[in-house]
Amino acid sequence: MGIPHHMQESKRGVTVSYVSSTVGRVLDQINRTYFLPAIQRPYVWQPDQIIALFDSLLKGYPISSFLFWEIKPERRADWEIYKFIENFRYGDTHNEISEPDGRDVVLVLDGQQRLTSLLIGLRGTFTVRSKYGRRNNPDAWSKQRLYIDLLKDPSTDDEDGDREDLGVTYGLRFAEQEPKSDADHLWMKVGRILDCTSDDALDQLADELLARLPADTPRSMRRVAERNLDRLYRTVWKDGVIAYYTEKDQSYDRVLDIFIRANDGGTKLSKSDLLLSMITSKWEGVSARQEIYDFVDHLNAGLDARNELDKDFVMKSCLVLSDLDQRYKVGNFTTANLKLIETNWRQIKSSLEATLRLVNRFGIDRENLTSVNALLPIAYYLFRTGRGSLDGSTPFEAANAKRIHHWLLGTLLNGVFGGSSDQTIGTARAIIQESLKSGGDFPYRALMHGLASRGRVTDFDENNIEGVLEMTYGKRTCFLAASLLYDAHNWGSTQHHIDHIIPRSLADRKALMARNIPETRIQRILESVNKLGNLQLLLGRENMEKNNIPFSHWIQTRDRDFLERHLIPDDSSLWEVTALPEFVEAREDLIRRRLRKLNFEPTVNMPAETPIQVAAAGN
Secondary structure (H helix, E strand, O other): OOOOOEEEEEEOOEEEEEEEEOHHHHHHHEOOOEEEEOOOOOOOOOHHHHHHHHHHHHHOOOOOOEEEEEEOHHHHHHOOEEOOOOEEEOOOOOOOEOOOOOOOEEEEEEOHHHHHHHHHHHHOEEEEEOOOOOOOOHHHEEEEEEEEEOOOOOOOOOOOHHHHHOOOOOEEEEEOOOOOOEOOEOEEEHHHHHHOOOHHHHHHHHHHHHOOOOOOOOHHHHHHHHHHHHHHHHHHHHOOOEEEEEEOOOOHHHHHHHHHHHOOOOOOOOHHHHHHHHHHHHOOOOOHHHHHHHHHHHHHHOOOOOOOOOHHHHHHHHHHHOOOOOOOOHHHOOHHHHHHHHHHHHHHHHHHHHHHHHHHHOOOOOOOOOOHHHHHHHHHHHHHHOOOOOOOOOHHHHHHHHHHHHHHHHHHHOOOOOOOOHHHHHHHHHHHHHHOOOOOOOOHHHHHHHHHOOOOOOOOOOOOHHHHHOOEOOOOOHHHHHHOOOOOOOOOOOEEEEEEOOOHHHOOHHHHHHOOOOHHHHHHHHHHOOEHHHEEEEEHHHHHHHOOOOHHHHHHHOOOHHHHHOOOOOOHHHOOHHHHHHHHHHHHHHHHHHHHOOOOOOOOOOOOOOOOEEEOOOO
């Protein structure tokens, strides 16, 4: 199937001229002339999608057009340029940066996924991880190449039902080693067709492959192999299946608009992918895309706890911390604003890292941070004060760490930054700005009152205390609610568990039935066991020691202060599993009293606290 060398298509009244080329010719230019701009998202296709693409090409189906952007030599230095991935490792998200000096440069605006897939299938590899393998275990990874079974007749039903559902009828498969050929299968690495740059070379390859077949192979099967090999050859070297339009205008605004429209029908691009390109073109001596990618990786995996942030959070932080319009939109990343962000970048990084280190000490990480926007006022305060992560033992650091801890728990449990929170972020920033004119403390009370006046309640009163008591074991907010019950705030380096005070294992239906407890009572016990009123935070080793021991026995190994610290009713008659509903009710009363007293300015004379960390676990 040939595609005319030139095609005309009208779009919005403008005639666009397309040019066609072969897969082989285009492939030769990848990473030599054809590169990727910073605005492209990472490669995301799966092996089945690559196989489906090759199957479509072999069938002569169109694979949509491509959009290229030709960069003039004098403009090459204005853009950050990346290479296509040839050997892809599943889960990797970063393309290698290219230095295209002395080359013609054409950037691919639409078609990266398809061209990368062609490159992997014909010249590269796709490395996948075994289903239960650990990412850091080299033996869990398999580097695979694309193979084709030349004896598979695409006109017959596929014996593999899953592949038939995908519409794949050619015998294509990714494998670590070439599959074994036999009387019914003749396997060839698809990339070998790249050596067939002429009809003579194709004939030589065909002779070599057919010679591997048993002598008694039916002629009809040999013809299938010949047809499949010829079809692959024509698909790669003869048919102009790559139809593309080349934009030559050097205006970035025009190209960005074209890019957005071209990608509008596919996987939506992250706004950060577009903005990173703008930043990269403006910053001097710094690869903004690589800087931000590496910094996000550092925040997520390079600190004491694991976090789950993305590029959008970091770039929105750049606006907030630089006192710019906090709305995350392209119009706010002007040349002047980008220059200001570049000037502040080192301090922005330092403040964001300090923020994550601080909240991680509170035991708040990817498991329970329900709103990353709640971090922005904290980061802004640390940015403006330059106080680091408040990890010292001075009265100022201890008091303000505690203020921030109480405020953050209140915002997360009350959903203060849920939904559209731009206005809330702006209000919080303005309150912090004003408060810092008269002192350096984190303005806990000013934020509490200022946000409440705008309908964003951060404290705990009769209207929302009951909502806290509804937090149950297993929910993301469970630890947040449980940590409210303690004066300690450094929960970040020694493992703690969320423990059932009356062991969950004792609240077993069969065991309770064996004690002749009525069904209605059993149901109340089961409904009570996972409530906040039956949960406490214990050192991991203590929780393991406690295990299934009845609380009335285990508590004998602890001092009387334990009950007060953990807000546990002093009535020992409530410490049995049969009294669990009444135990929870009594403890909820103690929790209510605790929450009503939380809204205060912490005193500065606070004792140093032992660092601890939380992990969800139960007995």
